[in-house]
Amino acid sequence: MGNKRPFRNELNDIISEQQNEIYRLVDENNHLRKASKEQRILNGRLREENKELTQKVRAYDVDY
Numbered sequence: 001m002g003n004k005r006p007f008r009n010e011l012n013d014i015i016s017e018q019q020n021e022i023y024r025l026v027d028e029n030n031h032l033r034k035a036s037k038e039q040r041i042l043n044g045r046l047r048e049e050n051k052e053l054t055q056k057v058r059a060y061d062v063d064y
Helices: 007-063
Strands: none
Touching: none
């Protein structure tokens, strides 16, 4: 069979690579979820600030 590695070793390498890819994807997914949550919080704050500024502009329009 020459320099070919045993089939079992090749399978173990493939399994190890797949496990590493799974861990990497899980980690990436966690980071994306965290960023998404932070983005929703920021969007909420910006909506509130936009409401306040809109109310102030309307109040100025009424004064003029």
